[in-house]
Amino acid sequence: MMPGETAWRVVYFEAVRQQLTQWGQDADRLGVLPVYGESLRTMNRHLTPEPFVWGDPLYLLRVIDLLVCRGFAQLFYVRYSVDRVRRLVYVMEVVAAPGSGLGSSGEGEPSPG
Numbered sequence: 001m002m003p004g005e006t007a008w009r010v011v012y013f014e015a016v017r018q019q020l021t022q023w024g025q026d027a028d029r030l031g032v033l034p035v036y037g038e039s040l041r042t043m044n045r046h047l048t049p050e051p052f053v054w055g056d057p058l059y060l061l062r063v064i065d066l067l068v069c070r071g072f073a074q075l076f077y078v079r080y081s082v083d084r085v086r087r088l089v090y091v092m093e094v095v096a097a098p099g100s101g102l103g104s105s106g107e108g109e110p111s112p113g
Contacts, residue, residue, distance in 0.1 A: 006087065007048045007049055008047065008048055008049070008050075008051055008082075008087050008088065008089050009087060009088050009089070010044065010047050010048060010088075010089045010091060011088055011089065011090050011091070012091045013090065013091060013092055013093075016091050016092070016093065016094055019094055019103075020040070020094060022103070023036065023075075023076070023094075023096070023102045023103065024036060026101065026102050026103065027075075027102065030101045032075070032101065035074060035075060036075055036102075038074060039073040039074040039075045039076060040073070042073040042074060043071065043073040043078055043091075046071065047071075047080065047089045047091070048089075051069065051080065051082045051089045052067070052069075052082065054069075054071045055069035055070050055071030055078070055080065056069060056070055056071075057069050058070055058079075061081070065083070065084065065085065066081040066082065066083055066090070067081065067082045067084070068080070068081045068092075069081070069082065072097070074097075075096065075097055075100040075102055076094045076095060076096050076097055076100065076102065077094065077095045077097060078091060078093070078094055079091075079092050079093040079094075079095075080092055
C-alpha cells in the first residue's frame with residue numbers, strides 16, 4: 001500500500017461467513033485451530049492492503065469492472081473480486097484444500113470461476 005492510501009475494505013458473502021464459522025469448529029475438533037487462525041490472518045493480511053498482489057487474476061467482469069482473483073491461505077483457497085473504484089474486496093467463495101480436513105464434503109480444487 002502506498003503512503004496516504006486507505007486500506008481496502010473486505011466484505012464476506014454470507015455463505016462464506018457461515019463456511020468459515022463451520023471450519024473454525026472443524027479446526028478446533030481436529031486440533032488445528034492455530035493453523036486455521038493463521039490462514040484467516042494470512043487472507044486478511046493480504047486482502048486489506050494489496051488484493052492485486054496476493055492472488056492470481058482469473059478474469060474481469062467488464063460490465064461491473066470487477067477483477068476476480070484466487071488466492072491460497074494454507075488450509076483453503078479463496079475466490080474474491082476487487083472493486084477498484086470503491087476500494088472493496090468481495091470474498092465470494094472459500095474451498096477447503098485437499099487434505100486439510102475442513103468440511104465433510106466438497107474438498108478439492110476450487111471452482112474455475
